[in-house]
Amino acid sequence: MATDLTLPIDGADDPDELGARAADGAATVDLGGRPERSRGFDEPTGLRRVGRYGLLAAVVAIVVFPIYTTLIAALKPGDKVFDNPLVPDAFTLDVIRAAWTAGNLDRYLINSLIVATIVTVCQLVTSVLAAYAFAILRFPGRTLIFFLFTATLLVPAEAIMVVNRDTVDSLGWLNTFQGLSVPFLATAFGIFLLRQVFLTLPRDLLDAAAIDGVGHFGFMRHVAVPLVRPTLGALALFSFLGTWNQYLWPNLVITEQDMNTVQSGLRILQASIANEPNLVMAGTVIAALPIFIALLVFQRQLVRGLTAGAVKG
C-alpha cells in the first residue's frame, strides 16, 4: 500500500499548517452536515429543493445498488435467490450462519485482526520514534536521511513483492503471521506525517523540560505523543485499514487454508459463485461488516487520515 499514500503536496514546505490543524483535534471535514446551521444564501427553495432531493435520492439508489443486491442475496433462502433478485420477498439468517461455518470466516477474521493489529501498533511505534528523531534531535546528515526515508514512498508495493516473497520464504515465514506483517512494520508515510506535527512543538517546551531534568524519552512520552494524539488516531486507522484490505500480499505468502486473511479467504469463497451465489454474498457481508461498523465509529479519524496533506485549510 506504500504508494497509495501520496506525499502531502503542499504540506511539505508548510509544516505548521498541518501540525496546527492536526494538533488541535479539529476534524478537517464534516460529513454530518455543516456545523453552522444558518440558512445559506444558495439554499435551494421550493421546486428546486424538491428537485435536489429527487436527484440525491436517484444517485443514492445507484450508489447503494450493489450493496442492496448483496444484502438481499445474503438474507434470502438459497432456493429463492434467482426469482426477483431485486425484491426482498423472503428472509432468513440461515445463509449467513452457513457461510460463517462453511466459509471458515471466523478463522479468517481473527487472522486479519491479528495481522492488522500487529502492523498498526508497530507502525505507530516505529513512526513516532523516527519522526521524533527527525523533528527534535539534531544530528549530521539529518536532511539527507529524511529524504531517503521519504523516497521509499515512491516504491509501489507491487514492484517489490516479487523479491519480498522470496525473502519471507527464505526466512521460513510462509504461512505465518510474521510473513503477513513484518514487511509492513514501518511506513515512511507515518514518519512524514508525525514529523510535520512534532515540528510544531515549541522549542521552549523542550528546554523547559530539560531544565526540569526530563530527558528525551520523558519529553516524548509526556509531551510530544499526547500532543499528536489526533494524528496518531488517524494514522492508526489508516494503517489498520490498509493492512486489513491487503489482497495481493496474503495471496503470495499464504498457501495453508487456515492462515488466510479475510481478503484472501474471499478469494477461496469466490470459486462457489456459480453454484451457491447466496452463500458467497453472505460471506461478503460478514467480511465487510466489521469495517463498516468501525468506520461509522471512527469517521473523524478516517477523514483526517484521508485528507492529511491533500487539502489546504
Place this chain on the structure above:
Amino acid sequence: MSGPMADDATDTDGRRSGRRRWAELPLAMAMLAPAAVILGVFVVYPLARAMWLGQQRCDNFGNDCVSNGIEQYVDVFRSVEFQNALGVTLQFAAITVPFGVILGVGLAVLADKYLRGIGAFRAVFSSTVATSVAVASLMWLFLLQPSVGVLANVSWFSELFPTVKDPGWLQDPSTALWAVAASSVWANLGFTFILVTAGLQGIPRDLHEAAAVDGAGGIRRFWSITVPMLGPTLLFVMIVTVTRAFQAYGEIDLLTGGGPQPDNPTTTIPYFIYGQNSPIRNDVGLQAATAVLLFLLLLGISALQLVGVGRRVHYGD
C-alpha cells in the same frame, strides 16, 4: 542521555559546535533503527534486488544465470505480453481516472448544500470507502455474473442488453475491461467523495456569496470558483486514482482472471506479474524486470503530474 538542553545556546542561528552536533547522533540512530531496518530490508533491498534480477536469465531451476544488462529490460518492454499489459493498464487508467474524478466531484457538489438530512446522503456517498477491493469485487461479480447474477436475472434488463446473459459483460472481450473499471470506480467513489467534500468545505463561503451578489449563477460559480479552488484536491485525487489504476490487481483476479482468453483484455501489469495464469509466473527474472518497469512508469507519472498539472494548480493564498 545529554537531555534536550544540549544545544539551546546555539539553537537560534542554527549553528552548533562540533561536539553538540554529534552529541545526539547515537540516540537519533537508535530511534531511526527500527524503521530503517524494515524499510531497508523490505523496500530498498527488494527494489535493488529486483533491478539486479531483472537483467538476468536463468535456467528453469534458477541456475546458470547470465547477465543481459539493460537489454533484457528493453526486450521485456518490447514483448507482446508486456505491450498488451501496458495497453490494458493505460486503458484502465483512461477509464477509471476521469470517471472517478468526475463522479466524485459531481457527488460532492450535489451534496454540498444546506439541506435537511444532507448528512445521511453524505454518509451513503462515502460508504464505499468501507469496502475492500475483494468485497467490492464480489459484489460486482454477483451483479454481472451471466447465469446467477442479478442483472442477468432481471428480465427487462437482460432483454434490453442480451450480452449481460450471453456471454456476460465480464466474459465479452469488448466489455470486460469496462465492467472491471465500473467496479473499481464504484469502490473508489467513497474515497474521492470524502476528499472532494473536504476540499469544497475549504473554499471560503464569502467567495461564492460575493460572486452570487455580482450575479454569477451556479454553473458560472462552479467553473470560476469551485474548480480553481479545488485545484490541489483534484491533483491529489488524480495522483491517487492514477496510481491505483496502475496497481489494480484484486478486482482483475476476482472478476476476470485477466481474461477472457486468448487476448487477455484485462491483464494489467500487476496481474501480468502475479496472476495465476501469467506466462511469467514462475520466472523470477522476468517478473522482476516487469516489476521494475512498473516502478519506473509510476515514477514517471508522478513526476509528470507534479510538474505539468502542479504548475496550473491554484493553491489559495
